[in-house]
Amino acid sequence: xxxxxxxxxxxxxxxxxxxxxxxxxxxxxxxxxxxxxxAKKPPExxxxxxxxxxSINESVPSRFSPECxxxxxxxxxxxxxxxxxxxxxxxxxxxxxxxxxEQFFGPGTRLTVL
Amino acid sequence: xxxxxxxDSHVSVSEGTPVLLRCNYSSSYSPSLFWYxxxxxxxxxxxxxxxSAATLVKGINGFEAEFKKSETxxxxxxxxxxxxxxxxxxxxxxxxxxxxxxxxxxxxxxxIIP
Numbered sequence: 001x002x003x004x005x006x007x008x009x010x011x012x013x014x015x016x017x018x019x020x021x022x023x024x025x026x027x028x029x030x031x032x033x034x035x036x037x038x039a040k041k042p043p044e045x046x047x048x049x050x051x052x053x054x055s056i057n058e059s060v061p062s063r064f065s066p067e068c069x070x071x072x073x074x075x076x077x078x079x080x081x082x083x084x085x086x087x088x089x090x091x092x093x094x095x096x097x098x099x100x101x102e103q104f105f106g107p108g109t110r111l112t113v114l
Numbered sequence: 115x116x117x118x119x120x121x122d123s124h125v126s127v128s129e130g131t132p133v134l135l136r137c138n139y140s141s142s143y144s145p146s147l148f149w150y151x152x153x154x155x156x157x158x159x160x161x162x163x164x165x166s167a168a169t170l171v172k173g174i175n176g177f178e179a180e181f182k183k184s185e186t187x188x189x190x191x192x193x194x195x196x197x198x199x200x201x202x203x204x205x206x207x208x209x210x211x212x213x214x215x216x217x218x219x220x221x222x223x224x225x226i227i228p
Contacts, residue, residue: 004157042218043158043202056215090157098163100146100208103216105157 004106006091015081021109023074023091032074033103034066034089043090049074075114078105081113116141116207120219128227135222137205140186144197146208147178148216149186153201161203165189175199200226 004025013019023032029068031050035043049068063085065077074091088108094101139145146165147183150158162173175198178192181189188205205219 006157020139040221042221045215048215088155092158100163102148102160102163104160105150107157110155 004091004093005104006109007090008084008109009107010110010112012112012114013078013081015083018077018079020078021076021089021111023076023089023093023106024072025093026072026103027093027095027104028071029093029095029098029104030071030098031094031101032068033094034074034076035092036085037088037090037108041078047076078111081111083113086111086113116145116209116217118205118207118217119221120203120205122222123220124223124225126225126227127195129197132196133190133195133199133224135138135203135205135210135224137188137190137219138186139188139205139207143208147179147181148206149173149177149190150186150204150206151201152204152221158196158204161190192193195226197226197228200224 007022033048034046036046037043045058045062047066052068063080067075088110090108091106092103094103117140119138127133144166148163149161152158161177162171164171164181172178174225176193179188181188203222207217209215
């Protein structure tokens with residue numbers, strides 16, 4: 001299995017809802033990432049987990065809460081989002097992190113906040 | 115610190131003609147460099163990577179890139195464009211060892227004219 005899967009593909013939520021995005025990989029990768037991508041822009045890093053520990057948080061608002069239950073699974077819990085949080089949310093993984101380890105990206109979850 | 119500049123936001127070529135997407139980088143150390151492609155409403159796919167081995171790097175789908183340290187460039191080329199090459203292309207530079215962060219260029223949209 002050489003892919004990163006993300007569910008759901010699309011999500012529409014109101015500002016008072018609580019929802020979660022899920023990311024899974026079975027490549028034995030030990031670094032996992034969440035990115036946010038707005039239209040016609042490059043991805044922006046949100047969080048990095050390395051060996052299931054949060055290693056980077058790019059000053060993301062607390063309404064986004066990441067979780068890494070095990071080495072294959074990464075969640076992003078969403079609560080009280082704003083319309084400007086509407087974007088494509090990408091998950092990625094790499095073998096061990098670091099400069100020579102390419103990141104493998106999932107297809108993304110298209111989030112719309114009403 | 116590192117940075118990436120993609121010199122063209124949009125490139126149009128005719129099908130069957132060569133493709134050139136330009137990328138310059140800035141880094142205070144010997145970087146790892148990547149080219150990713152993103153088709154509409156999809157995740158990012160790695161085309162190729164440079165990690166201080168051969169300066170001419172061959173990737174998937176007939177793409178290749180040449181690392182030129184003297185020019186701080188890592189341009190992406192393909193001898194003959196295909197309609198399926200129409201997509202957004204990102205030039206990316208990695209962080210230092212132990213730093214999982216990638217720095218993305220702003221992207222080049224490649225349009226193929228039939």
